[in-house]
Amino acid sequence: MTDLHDLIPPLLALCHRAGQAICRHYHAPGDVAVESKQDDSPLTRADLDSHVILREGLQALAGGLPVLSEESSPETKARRHDWPRFWLVDPLDGTKEFVAGTGEFTVNVALIDQHRPVLGVLYQPLAQLAYVGIPRTGAWRYGLAGDGRWQGEPIHTRALRQGQPLAVLASRRHRGERLRNALAWLEQAWGPLERHNSGSALKFCHLAEGEGDFYPRYSPCCEWDVAAGQALVEGAGGAVLGLDGEPLQYNRRDTLLSAPFLAIGAPQHTLWQRYQAALSE
Template identity: 80%
Template sequence: MTDLPALVPAVLALCHKAGDAICHHYHAPGDVAVESKHDDSPLTRADLDSHVILRDGLKELLPQVPVLSEESSAEHKARRHDWPLYWLVDPLDGTKEFVAGTGEFTVNVALIDGHRPVLGVLYQPLPRLAYVGIPGFGAHCYRFSGNGEGDGEWEAESIHTRPLQAGAPLAILASRRHRGERLQAALAWLEQAWGTLERHNSGSALKFCDLAQGDGDFYPRYSPCCEWDVAAGQALVEAAGGAVLGLDGKALEYNRRDSLLSLPFLAIADPGNALWQRYLDSSL
């Protein structure tokens, strides 16, 4: 296995370049041109430009390692089961938020080895913040200071998930756009089991970032999403001391199924707390 920490500067540079391309479209005058993909999800020029930058840059960085992106062709995606090691990329996570102008979108890059994410980078283009997690090595938030033309430096700060505090509200991180009966049932169970809840809504993978830096306790996801939406966030949360589990209580794995849809998951800041085993046992 390659030296994972040594990859971080190059991946940060690629995410920054992709983020600048996204911001160019975001700040352009006029409405964003949007197409609909076969699953009715939106596609913009920003998605495609970011895809090309990341695909080509990652292939140059590690020529023998395939790149699987949300915007890869169906033929390319079909070959993924032969890959023990590959990059899993969402060039623009939160396209609906991008189109709506909320600013809540990210670039997600994960390295998958043996079905597990071993490196995850989530980059927020507008504030130029990158969250990097390497399980076993720790998690960091990187802030880019520069003139916007590529010159500048990354300033790193170690981040960690937080323990549950008895008597304090339980901070639930949830999607701005996804609700549903299962989520409502989960919130009702947690309110009864714990007490006061605080719900914080946001788009894209920002919930993983908040969890990893100690700004939340629990992110349940029951609505559909894809593996490229989750993998980088899982690496980040695990590296920061948390866990991302399927409903069977086991860590999520990737490239195991015919579908690229992710299984429902629970992202937990303090996985050692007994509350979560009780929650899993409740079969919600």
């Protein structure tokens, strides 16, 4: 088996190439043409160009493992249950943000082994920043220096401190009763809350680098939206759990929709044990 650390440099280069293709469309006036997929989610030329770059590049890594991307064909998606180890990819996470021009979009790449993410990369094309996580090993933030080399530094989730407001990471596009109930429970149990809104998988990045405490997701999303973020958060010392309190697993169900989840920066704190108990009542 390839050492996971050996995969980081080629993954950074590959995500950067995909990001360059995305940015060419983002910065070209009138070039953000939008189609609708069967589920009414948007699809752009940037999604497709990034998909092709990542699919071809990933197939050349780690012994030619299969690639499951949001933009893969229905036939490829139907074969996925036979894959114990594969790449799970969202070539452009945050297409709505891309179309709206907010800049809050990422490239997500995860290596799945026996239903668990063992390596994840989240790349921000506009900032040329990459976040890499290997569960139980570590997490790093990489920036592209002027000489073309990647410079990395370790990142960690932060501890909860009494008297400090609880920073909740959420999407400005997703609200709903379950989120409101969660925030109300936390405010009563903990005290003051701060809500930080951002698009796409950036919330995982913020959690992993200690800029938030909690990212709950109850609205629908897909497994390729979550897997790389889970690897990152776990590598940084946090957890991404289903509502049953167990780490999320992938490629086990007929659907590619992710189960609702709670991404937690300091999972050992008693607050989260109490919250999990409240969910089961």
